[in-house]
Amino acid sequence: MKAIHRARSRFALALLSSLVAGVCSAQPIIGLITKTETNPFFVKMKEGAEAEAKKLGATLLTASGKFDGDNASQVTAIENMVAAGAKTILITPSDAKAIVPAIKKAQAQGVMVIALDSPTDPENAADALFATNNYKAGELVGAYARAALQGKKPVVATLDLFPGHPVGAQRHNGFLKGFGLPSFDAKSNELARPDAVVCMADTHGDRAKGQTAMENCLQKNPSINVVYTINEPAAAGAYNALKAAGKEKDVLIVSVDGGCEGVANVGKGVIAATSQQYPLRMAAMGVAAGVEYAKTGRKVSGYTDTGVELIAAKPVPGVPSKDVDFGLANCWGKR
Known part of the structure; x- marks a missing residue:
């Protein structure tokens, strides 16, 4: 009886895991990588992304550098988010040039990358830029x-x-x-x-x-x-x-x-x-673009002025x- 009970429990857990995975897979996964997690500008950006993700039914992954200029942590964050299934990554690049190879690697796997606030170098290394002029x-x-x-x-x-x-x-x-x-x-x-x-x-x-x-x-x-x-x-x-x-x-x-x-x-x-400038608006627009990409496959491109x-x-x-x-x-x- 105990063996039957354990088998039933394993089956229930497997079924539950399958159902959870099915629900999660229906939600677009979007990553947000900021320069740091303490700067009030990026705190507000994260708030904007979280609110828009909740509104649109998306799963938001977040990460940041340990300090302004910490490219290594941002590279690791991109790799982790791609592995977790993110199809759009929003990033405020700490090093405009050094981050480009990691962005290209993610794009080669079908990930749309949108730079927020700061452009990459070259700017067209990211699919799009949402930023203050x-x-x-x-x-x-x-x-x-x-x-x-x-x-x-x-x-x-x-x-x-x-x-x-x-x-x-x-x-x-x-x-x-x-x-x-x-x-x-x-x-x-x-x-x-x-x-x-x-x-x-x-x-x-x-x-x-x-x-x-x-x-x-x-x-x-x-x-x-x-x-x-x-x-x-x-x-x-x-x-x-x-x-x-x-x-x-x-x-x-x-x-x-x-x-x-x-x-x-x-x-x-x-x-x-x-x-x-308006960091909340940048992030909200980025999440919305990510959800649209997940639903239709349409990518945003070029520069979008988020106002000043x-x-x-x-x-x-x-x-x-x-x-x-x-x-x-x-x-x-x-x-």
Whole structure:
């Protein structure tokens, strides 16, 4: 009797496993790989992907690098997700070039790969890119800074990301273009440096490094009156350095991101203006495209602009902007 009972139990378990597998196989499996799991930008991106996956009946797998620039972990995540049956992988590439072979290997197995936020290098290595127009984001804050300077001679510092990164280059060069200074176009990964830019420094988007970079720039030229930063943590660090030097009221800081802390700093006057991007929207659009691919076999391709808005506490003539309340209603991260 015990043997019969065990046989029946094994049969029931096998049947249950078969039923579960059948249900799971009907659900599209989509992977999301972010640069890190702690950055509020990527936390919001994950929230957007989870909500859209639940809405559309998809299974979402998630992974991230251990730090910004951790290509090895992203390669492993792609391999694991392909093995788990993912037919679409959404990725924010930590290393735009180094990740390409892993992407190509996944594509050869029928997986659609969509880059979110940051392009691959070359951009067409991924099937599609859903991202902020980073050049436009730079142009918006550049145009704002020029108007807010009210005809004063610009003495500019740029606190950038690190050399060769597409997003860093696009924001930097877009800022210069919006300001009316000589610049490179949106396809360049090089950073333009016209005469008005008296200091350029890498911050890796980090607050502490932003502060150190600003301190060094002030030593080079204490007359700086405009500071562009790659993101809002770097802007907060720059402000700390300016305040310590008693110059916080004399220097205009503009940035890009649109996180809740950054928008709040616009309201406080720490940052004059920021270009807000929308990570939740990027991820939701990516999941929707993945579900469509699973159902119909149709792939998305090319670049899709996920939107950007200039957030400013004090509007300036000729430069459209949204107020801080709008920014806070659409921000991400801790308030």
